[in-house]
Amino acid sequence: MDLQAFEQHIAAGGAVDLHDPMPDEYREQVRRIMGFQCLAEIVGGLMFAEWVPRTPGLLRKMMLTAKVQDEMGHAFYLLRTCEDLGLRRDQIVEDYLCGKSKLLNVFHYRIESWHEWPIAALVQNSAALVQFKSLVRTSFRPYARALKRILKEESFHYHNALDLTRTIAGHGGEHRAAVQAGLEKWWPHVLAYFGPPDSDSEHNRRNLRWRLKVDSNDTLRQRWLDWIVPVLESLDLRLPDPALARGGDGRWTYTEPDWDGVRDVIRNGGPATAYWHDRVRDNYESHGWVRDLVYGEQPAA
Amino acid sequence: MSESIYEVLAQDTADGEVALVGSVRAPDAGLALTFAREIFYRRGRCERIGVVPREAVCWSDEAELTERNRDRAYRTPAFFVRARRDRAAEIPG
Numbered sequence: 525m526d527l528q529a530f531e532q533h534i535a536a537g538g539a540v541d542l543h544d545p546m547p548d549e550y551r552e553q554v555r556r557i558m559g560f561q562c563l564a565e566i567v568g569g570l571m572f573a574e575w576v577p578r579t580p581g582l583l584r585k586m587m588l589t590a591k592v593q594d595e596m597g598h599a600f601y602l603l604r605t606c607e608d609l610g611l612r613r614d615q616i617v618e619d620y621l622c623g624k625s626k627l628l629n630v631f632h633y634r635i636e637s638w639h640e641w642p643i644a645a646l647v648q649n650s651a652a653l654v655q656f657k658s659l660v661r662t663s664f665r666p667y668a669r670a671l672k673r674i675l676k677e678e679s680f681h682y683h684n685a686l687d688l689t690r691t692i693a694g695h696g697g698e699h700r701a702a703v704q705a706g707l708e709k710w711w712p713h714v715l716a717y718f719g720p721p722d723s724d725s726e727h728n729r730r731n732l733r734w735r736l737k738v739d740s741n742d743t744l745r746q747r748w749l750d751w752i753v754p755v756l757e758s759l760d761l762r763l764p765d766p767a768l769a770r771g772g773d774g775r776w777t778y779t780e781p782d783w784d785g786v787r788d789v790i791r792n793g794g795p796a797t798a799y800w801h802d803r804v805r806d807n808y809e810s811h812g813w814v815r816d817l818v819y820g821e822q823p824a825a
Numbered sequence: 826m827s828e829s830i831y832e833v834l835a836q837d838t839a840d841g842e843v844a845l846v847g848s849v850r851a852p853d854a855g856l857a858l859t860f861a862r863e864i865f866y867r868r869g870r871c872e873r874i875g876v877v878p879r880e881a882v883c884w885s886d887e888a889e890l891t892e893r894n895r896d897r898a899y900r901t902p903a904f905f906v907r908a909r910r911d912r913a914a915e916i917p918g
Contacts, residue, residue: 604849669847
């Protein structure tokens, strides 16, 4: 397909559905972005799945199970479309296991206590909601449809996390202190989750031009701060960054994440990189018999 | 084992329309239905869902449909509102 005509179509607000003609580069980039989010949903699900057995109370346990199932469901929406675009579904996990694809920065850490997970989920979910609410205006319609479904369920996750954070912090004393410590641990990671300030690279310009990215990283980060700061204040939590302030123009200033450090963690690993890699591999291998039973031998790629 | 893609149909309310909500990959219709239920309807209201093999759906040619309905505004209620306005504009004073 002619790239120039395609770009004019997108620039005029046009969109692309699965069976519409699209340039190979666009198809490849859509597949890459959806595959990347798919992997994030899988690891994100595992991050919370390990808290299900340790959750007190049957209702809370069922709610957390629902969240974990949702994350896997989100991964499914995305991989189903990746398959329609010609990607073998197992490849999303296999590329990660062999080191070909990298995880988001937040998945190089681990939630280490019961008191930590609700606040970690609260800041993570709100950040993901900000990102998906922007990306739902993407030019690729199957992705937009998947994000619409994902947004509804993420909203439940957010309210679940908020309710639990409020409940635990409400017990005061060491409980509140543990929530505060969780916030201090996750704050810089989630601030960095949106990525470094947009570079003027052709790669970035192209994603924006093709509407595979809708807003700049800094715009999304500002939106997240607009939302989450009042929420954290309403929970009487202390904001971890002393430099955090809102200017007269409404824009937030904050301590810039250590981007070299973030890049290093993504490239070379952080405290829980090996842990998550092992969990994904264990799950993938131990469930191999289900795939074999349902789908039979996978055709070679 | 053979497998195929099934389109998932869902009807949210008994008096509502059936919509295509997504797809699953399964070796047979029974499992496709199970997957569809687990993936698309773990919560919320849904009267019923169904699956249909993707290759069984015949889609129209979109461009042809758009072209056919291009000049058919006269079949819509909004046509009369515009026609009245246009006539009013034509009458001087």
